[in-house]
Amino acid sequence: MAHFLWSKTLFLFLLPLALLGQVQKKDLTRLPYDDLKKLFIENEKNHTKQIEYANAYLAKAKQEQTSIRIAKGYYMYSIINKGTKSICFLDSVIKYSRNTNDIDFPAVAYTEKAYELKAQFKFKEAIDNFILAEKYAYKNNIDYYYEIKYSIAVLRSEELGETIEALNLYKECFKYYKAKEVRTPKYSINYQNTIFALADSYKALNQTDSATYYNKLGYRESKFTKNERYNSLFILNEGANLVLKKNYKAAFDSIKKALPKMIEYKDEGNTLAAYYYFGKVYDGLGKKSEAVKNFIKMDSLYQKTKRITPEFTSGYPYLISYYKDKGDKENQLKYLTQYMYIDSTLQKNYKELTKKLQKEYDIPQIFLEKETLIQSLEDQNTKSYWGIGGLFLITVSITGFGIYQHSLKKNYRSRFEKIMNQTEISNEHLTNTPNEEIEIQTNNNKEDIGIAEELINQILEKLKRFESKKEYLQANVTIQMLSTTFETNSKYVSKIVNTHKGKTFIQYINDLRIEHVIVQLKKNTKLRKYTIYALAKEFGFNSAESFSAAFYKNTGIKPTYFIKELG
Missing domain, CATH: 1.25.40.10 (Tetratricopeptide repeat domain)
Incomplete structure (x- = not known):
């Protein structure tokens, strides 16, 4: 059964607040912090206004360089956002409040981050953040410590x-x-x-x-x-x-x-x-x-x-069996599909469930009986034909979905094992190679790209040093930036990367980053607890989406799957 949990807004209500009148936008940063907080809460249904008050609170805090106030400003932003965006702001809350010994932060931020991860079905990461929240609350706020303990228990009982x-x-x-x-x-x-x-x-x-x-x-x-x-x-x-x-x-x-x-x-x-x-x-x-x-x-x-x-979830097998006994294959398949989807959402063993369902609810037999169903219903009205079409599509969808899931898991596992069995990647080798020992090997078979061989070798050597120093992990690395550092023309760098690395400059940078990510995730268990957004920022990407896309392009699997399989 559902348990009751504290909301973010309710938490803010517990803080001391002052009554205040209307103020002009330009005067907002002159208001006391509690007044800004009060206005923020009062405008719960006005997103634009809340952003104004959060902006003013954070600007005031940064101007005064007060860490805990900066943290609370970012906390306001976390309230008016959801999912990955909220987690990003909560990470900032944690950053600025970690060493403040505040009665509420960073414990509250870790707790809210855990709730966001829980909503994304990332239960292991959620528990990790709850435990961090416990650690800080135990030192600074024992009442809140037991609220967190309760939240961990709810997650373990209801979700796990x-x-x-x-x-x-x-x-x-x-x-x-x-x-x-x-x-x-x-x-x-x-x-x-x-x-x-x-x-x-x-x-x-x-x-x-x-x-x-x-x-x-x-x-x-x-x-x-x-x-x-x-x-x-x-x-x-x-x-x-x-x-x-x-x-x-x-x-x-x-x-x-x-x-x-x-x-x-x-x-x-x-x-x-x-x-x-x-x-x-x-x-x-x-x-x-x-x-x-x-x-x-x-x-x-x-x-x-x-x-x-x-x-x-046991209500679904009841419905499936009921409609099976009634001979109502359309509803049988409807709730069967729903049950399978819920099971995959709850992250149970999808493959075993599929076998069980195929055995108990005769999916293959239903598929084979399609022609008989059509024959028996051919005298019904047009609506019935739509039902038959829907039945057929549902059947094909279930069968196809099962095959697809099995194939996808098999391919993902194969790609994961291939990555794990590979020897340490080239940039890992470069980590252990002193700069003076780096050798430049040119490929004499490369096409003539209109650049002097001596200049090609110089740029390749600089690229090697660029890789060995892991400068590709800097955010917003561009070909223009690199060319300026190399004291050469960006067109030359582009041509040499295209010819000697066999890829575009962006692919070259992204592949270096992903190869480094893989090595670090294999070695560093702490990194596996990071959110995708945090990993993206850690390794030079601008967003979680660009990181995930680059990882998938390089490996053929998603970073979340890779981290999960690493354990």
Whole structure:
């Protein structure tokens, strides 16, 4: 079931803020930092205004050269961006706050970076950043330390299925909060979050009595603090727990009571959970058609949010089997396709699942029966023919997708092994070769390019030294820049690189960088924890996209795959 997490904006609200009136744009940098922060938050729905206030905050901080203020300015930018852009700004937050001993930073930045990585399904990198956040919070903010520990536990339980490991972390958090004033605004939410997590974990482990104990505790605490949302959440979770106890009538009553509140509070994750457990209740009561209706509602919510945890995926095999028994091959394939896609998204073993599905749900047989289906439906209206066409396309898509995935994985693995089996690349050799020992070998078979041989040799020697010193790792290396350094004509450098290196100047620079990247990633495990954007900047590329494109062109695989296989 979905857990509640603190948002970035909520965090900013916790900071001291001052009330202020309207100010002109030109006067923004004269405002106190807290006032700029206040304006930034108040304009949450006005992106242009937020950028203005973030600009003013950061400009003021840079003018005063205050590291922690600069960090907080970049943090504002991280809030109004998502994904890779947000991570880029968070890296700047970390850079400027790392040595400040601030109560919140860089721990908050590492935490938010972890959330962004989690959203990209980069769970290992997310945990690494959570752990770094823990390290800083433990020194400067013990309350926040336990919030981070809770976040790590949520990731491990919901995304990685490591329920027992997560449960131990939840117990640590529970012990900490029990010693606090848990019915005060400062601790009540975190305490109730932890109680819910314990109940949910025991439910996942099928320890239903323990789950009931914590659901009842959470119900009492949320009732006392008048937290209607959490109160409904504990009712829903106990309903799910009653499904495991096969007390379907009581389960139905609990879920029915909680569902309207989940919808009212727009809690889509737990609304999906409610429909899933309604499906389980109806199945337990032998009402298959009603179970199907609720699993379809569950799928509709997934289609809207594109978020689902492994706990709820068993609704799809139920739908597939139901439509298989009904002989409805179109819906059978529809939910089969959906299930396969979700499985690949959750990064399970796609190949094994494909074999299982082909065996259990007769994909080859469905394909072979296409002609029979056409014959049996030929008297129906035009709409039916569209259905047959769709069925055929879905079947072909599933088969093709499976073949493609298998072929792609095989090719990627082959290319990866080829890279790993290669001897250390040429620029690695140059690293260990003293400059005075570098020899220039010219190829006498090269075509005449209209440049004196002595000049060619001079430029080749300078290129060798350029490679050995790894000057290609500098950002924005251009042929004009290099020609000026070499004290020669850019056309000469271009011709010599084309002829003697067999590639364009841009390809030449990019290949040198990628070859160096591969060597460094093999040797340096710390680099494997970098984001793609950070790697791009580290090795001279202007963007994550240009780095990924160059890596793929050089190796035939994506950098994310290469790093993942390195382990």
